[in-house]
Amino acid sequence: MKSISNFNPLSIPKLLHQPNPLTQKQTIFDQLKKCSSLKKLESAYASMIKTNADQDCFLVNQYISACSTFSRIDYAVLAFTQMENPNVFVYNAMIRGFVRCFHPTKALECYMEMLRAKVMPTSYTFSSLIKACSSVSALGFGEAVQCHIWRNGFSSHVFVQTALIDFYSSLGKLGRSTRVFDEMPEKDVFAWTSMVSAHIRAGELNSAKRLFEEMPERNTATWNILIDGYARMGNVESAELLFIQMPEKDIISWTTMITCYSQNKKFREALAVFSEMTSNGISPDEVTMATVISACAHIGALDLGKEIHLYALQNGFDLDVYIGSxxxxxxxxxxxxxRSLLVFFKLREKNLFCWNSVIEGLAVHGYADEALKMFGRMEREKVKPNGVTFISVLSACTHAGLVEEGRRRFLSITNDYSIPLEVGHYGCMVDLLSKAGLLEDALDLIRSMKVQPNSVIWGALLGGCKLHRNLVIAQLAVNELLVLEPHNSGYYNLLVNMYAEVNRWGEVAKIRAAMKDLGIEKRCPGSSWIEMEKKIHQFSASDKSHPASSEIHMLLPELDGQLKLAGYVPELTWGDLG
Incomplete structure (x- = not known):
């Protein structure tokens, strides 16, 4: 032992000022946890290198996790490759980072490297690996991972088995998912929910509902998944019933129900649910807002749409590409x-959906030249068009009667952009040619189509025939339409009108008799919406269910008189002919 007489008191200050490794580690850890920018992340790693902490598995683990948060997996790889002996936690962070940053193949390669380094995996290793297998649809690798799970003793881990249920379900292997689920010694609510989701994904809603009813406990996610399943299948009534029965609803529940109504063209109901949601103090998110704004668009609820726009601005919503479009x-x-153009030009970022929306808006309003110029501007900004873009472009040409421009744009779809021609593109082109009176050209285009023409195609041709009074081609179009939609009275009515216009009453009588023999009745009348005092009112022809219908019917004779004074002559329809 050293004598106390040899102790030099002058060395005390030097000892006190030496950095404490534990303090340094805590400081770097705090830096990593509070990283709010890439610059701060770089600074934290510089501190690690300076203090030789770049070999500390705990800190490198934290650093890799932070890198994946900023989607800088390249930074994580660089730090990982500098390590001499990474432990399982570092490998797990690296695998999880690859999955999170959409590099699933790299995650699988990292696992192989981990095995070669003789580092034993944990349950967290496998949960990330299974997600990687799902991303690349690697059934064989997934089966191998399942064997590794069993060999390493993790077959009883609930969250690992739940990940396997999701994996097999994503590949359409419902039987495999069921087997994993049935063999689980313990099942929590997440395992049950994954199995319900697997049945819905396979289109087996009845089985999903039975499993839902068997669940020992349910969470909000389970209810949401089942409601969404019914919504996707168009079973609005069942989705409504579940939504009403839910003990607790979160933002996803409300948004799912709003989306359900919107997808099934029940836009007024979607808006009513949104109103109920906000009155219950539930704040919508960006997805909800975009869906509700879209519902306003479908029924022409401009005032309500303005209110929702104002609500978004007042509540700090970022007008991103989704709400913006x-x-x-x-x-x-x-x-x-x-207002549409004002929103478009104010958007900081514009994606393809924004460009498509503004081009379509200009086209529908008859601003064909402006729509085509906007398309040119989109090309200059290096935004690649898709099939929807060209439907708007061709519609603009149709509105303005730009036949040659339309032909050129139609050919460029495949020649310049390698976009496959779809029925919608042919429909626009047939409509353009038909309205221009080029009925033979339109018929030739239909006969050259690489896809089966539908009722919209033949309907566009028939509309052109009506406009240009071509009964020969009209009869051909109607014959095709009656094969596609044999009980649609509209096509018969249009042909009847055309024969009536040229006083061929014998043909009118024949068609009427044919309709009677086939049991074809007039279609249900169309309906219209009008927005008044923040309420949406729907009207149909001859409908007396609306509270104001008696007042409306009292005004009709007066309006009729004013139209006659203005010289309006109504077009005869089959109904008018008796």
Whole structure:
């Protein structure tokens, strides 16, 4: 032992000022946890290198996790490759980072490297690996991972088995998912929910509902998944019933129900649910807002759409590409093109949906030249068009009667952009040619189609025949339409009108008799919406269910008189002919 007499008191200050490794480690850890920018992340790693902490598995684990948060997996790889002996936690962070940053193949390669380094995996290793297998649809690798799970003693881990249920379900292997689920010694609510989701994904809603009813406990996610399943299948009534029965609803529940109504064209109901949601103090998110704005667009609820836009601004919503494109579309469809353009030009970022919405808005309002110029501007900004873009472009040509421009654009779809021609593109082109009176050209185009022409195609041709009074081609179109939609009275009615216009009453009588023999009745009348005092009112022809119908019917004779004074002559229809 050293004598106390040899102790030099002058060395005390030097000892006190030496950095404490534990303090340094805590400081770097705090830096990593509080990283709010890439610059701060780089600074934290510089501190690790400076203090030789770049070999500390705990800190490198934290650093890799932070890198994946900023989607800088390249930074994580660089730090990982500098390590001499990474432990299982570092490998797990690296595998999880690859999955999170959409590099599933690299995650699988990292696992192979981990095995070669003789580092034993944990349950967290496998949960990330299974997600990687799902991303690349690697059934064989997934089966191998399942064997590793069994060999390493993790076959009883609930969250690992739950990940396997999701994996096999994503590949359409419901039987495999069921086997994993049945063999689980313990099942929590997440395992049950994954199995319900697997049945819905396979289209087996009845089985999903039975499993749902068997669940010992349910969470909100389970209810949401089942409601969404019914919504996707168009079973609105069952989705409604579940939604009403839910003990607790979160933002996803409300948004799912709003989306359900919107997808099934029940836009007024979607808006009513949104109103109920906000009155219950539930704040919508960006997805909800975009869906509700889209519902306003479909029924022309401009005032309500303006209110929702104002609500988004007042509540700090970022007008991103999703809400932005929905607003552009809503204002255009509601007749407020100036507001639509204002939203478009104010957006900081514009994706393809924004461009498509503004081009369609200009086209629908008859601004064909402006729509085509906007398309040119989109090309200059290096935004690649898709099939939907060209439907708007061709519609613009149709509105303006730009036949040669339309032909050129139609050919460029495949020649310049390698976009496969779809029925919608042919429909626009047939409509353009038919309205221009080029009925033979339109018929030739239909006969050259590489896809089966549908009722919209033949209907466009028939509309052109009506406009240009071509009974020969009209009869051909109607014959095709009656094969596709044998009980649609509209096509018969249009042909009857054409024969009536040229006083061929014998043909009119024949068609009417044929309709009677086939049991074809007039279609249900179309309906219209009008927005008054923040309420949406729906009207149908001859409908007396609306509270104001008696007042409306009292005004009709007066309106009829004013139309006659103005010289309006109504077009005869089959119904008018008796």
């Amino acid at each position: 929905a607003l552009i579309d809503m204002y255009a469809k509601c007749g407020s093109l100036d």
